[in-house]
Amino acid sequence: MGKMQVLGVIAVMLVVYSVHAKVYFREEFLDGDQWRSRWVDSKHKSDYGEWKLTAGKFYGDAEKDKGLQTSQDARFYATSARFEPFSNEGKPVVIQFTVKHEQKIDCGGGYVKVFPTDLDQTGMNGDSSYYIMFGPDICGYSTKKVHVIFNYKGKNHLIKKEIKCKDDELSHLYTLILNPDQTYEVKIDNNKVESGSLEEDWDFLPAKKIKDPEAKKPEDWDDRAKIDDADDTKPEDWDKAENIPDPDAKKPDDWDEDMDGEWEPPMIPNPEYKGEWKPKQIDNPNYKGAWVHPEIDNPEYSADSDIYKFEKIGVLGLDLWQVKSGTIFDNFVITDDVKEAEDIGNETWGATKEPERKMKQEQDDLKQKEDEEKNKEQDTEADEEEDEDIDEEEEEEEDEEDSKDDMEDGPLETDDEEVKEKDEL
Numbered sequence: 001m002g003k004m005q006v007l008g009v010i011a012v013m014l015v016v017y018s019v020h021a022k023v024y025f026r027e028e029f030l031d032g033d034q035w036r037s038r039w040v041d042s043k044h045k046s047d048y049g050e051w052k053l054t055a056g057k058f059y060g061d062a063e064k065d066k067g068l069q070t071s072q073d074a075r076f077y078a079t080s081a082r083f084e085p086f087s088n089e090g091k092p093v094v095i096q097f098t099v100k101h102e103q104k105i106d107c108g109g110g111y112v113k114v115f116p117t118d119l120d121q122t123g124m125n126g127d128s129s130y131y132i133m134f135g136p137d138i139c140g141y142s143t144k145k146v147h148v149i150f151n152y153k154g155k156n157h158l159i160k161k162e163i164k165c166k167d168d169e170l171s172h173l174y175t176l177i178l179n180p181d182q183t184y185e186v187k188i189d190n191n192k193v194e195s196g197s198l199e200e201d202w203d204f205l206p207a208k209k210i211k212d213p214e215a216k217k218p219e220d221w222d223d224r225a226k227i228d229d230a231d232d233t234k235p236e237d238w239d240k241a242e243n244i245p246d247p248d249a250k251k252p253d254d255w256d257e258d259m260d261g262e263w264e265p266p267m268i269p270n271p272e273y274k275g276e277w278k279p280k281q282i283d284n285p286n287y288k289g290a291w292v293h294p295e296i297d298n299p300e301y302s303a304d305s306d307i308y309k310f311e312k313i314g315v316l317g318l319d320l321w322q323v324k325s326g327t328i329f330d331n332f333v334i335t336d337d338v339k340e341a342e343d344i345g346n347e348t349w350g351a352t353k354e355p356e357r358k359m360k361q362e363q364d365d366l367k368q369k370e371d372e373e374k375n376k377e378q379d380t381e382a383d384e385e386e387d388e389d390i391d392e393e394e395e396e397e398e399d400e401e402d403s404k405d406d407m408e409d410g411p412l413e414t415d416d417e418e419v420k421e422k423d424e425l
Helices: 001-021 030-038 338-347 349-424
Strands: 023-029 039-041 050-053 065-071 076-084 092-101 107-109 111-117 131-138 143-153 155-159 171-179 185-190 191-197 209-211 226-228 243-245 266-268 279-282 293-296 312-320 327-335
Touching: 023 076, 023 338, 030 039, 030 050, 065 107, 092 111, 092 338, 111 327, 131 171, 131 338, 171 327, 171 338, 171 349, 185 243, 312 327, 327 338, 338 349
Parallel strands: none
Antiparallel strands: 023 327, 039 076, 050 065, 065 327, 076 312, 092 171, 092 327, 107 131, 107 312, 111 131, 111 312, 131 143, 143 155, 171 185, 185 191, 209 293, 226 279, 243 266
16 A cells, blocks of 8 residues: 555544544633633622632643632632533543642532533522532542532432542543443543443442342241350359459558448459350251342333433533632533543643643742751751850859859958058047
8 A cells, every 4th residue: 555545544534533523512721811701600699709710830831721710718619611512312422621629629629510501500509400410529538539420310319439539739630431331431630440330330220129028038947057055064163253352452550440331352353253154156957048038120120221311411510619729620521532532631631741740849849948948047046046045144144143242342342441441540
């Protein structure tokens, strides 16, 4: 195959791929304040926190890493962006975005919600019905997880598995893949961290099997693996008191029975005490094993091959609470192609993650150096103050010595003067 033929094949493959891959929503905030024309803030509450566009304190690229940042502590935040509605019937849907908790978050959400197209964006709030909720949630030491919540027949269902999220201060890429074969996959930083089936990992449907309500354990069913040995008897010398009077105790010399009552020695543990006697255990000859309750098909169970399907996906929103603000959201993507999402993740987060990490490390190193120098200065000042205190104490001691000397010399001079006056007389 010639060079031109190879290029032609590649071109056809790219065309086929581009036709196949559909990006429904993509937001990287590369046009400055124009994002405000695409995102709608909720007016449901009057004190929602304000969003600001920034790359933060450290970043890989000053422009590419700009995203929406929470800017006020202890606030609810609510904003959303609309796109052309679509159905994911018969095809995957991929939801992806980056989160950077540069404030070292203590308690707050870092997740997104995907809504049906009929959402009232200005009225969006925590009770607004959504299709999917996905992303990290952190609160204290106990809650550091990735939410994966699907709405099924009007009820929100939480995943039964525990998926750990990242809790450092760097940017991380979160990806949810929902497949038409009723399977899912969660990736962090383009690496799979969890996967499985919708029916097994959520309680969307009643159990396939239930315990037979008519079945009961037979009365003669013996499920005791061990039983008491009927031939075992308690030794005659077994029963001993648990505590006995201390044989070494003596009545105090000042004990007054009229005042203190009759003296009794204190009690101590009996070294011969053997505890409660129990016959030894032997294998139960009638043991039949643990009785297993038989199961039957659940008459309330009905298979549903459309659990994954959402008909009118049309809005992506940020609806969350944060105690300490500073989280930056960026690089939003909703597509029907897993490879496309992975490529976009590599082009955005993948291209800036290392420069960001390097800048963060340099800032940390500089702060550590400044702290060390500050501590060193404080130690030096403390030493100087201590030296000054010592010098002052020494001066005070010298002054006291001089005062004593003056007091001792004073009367002698007075005596000499008196003697001189007497001689003159």
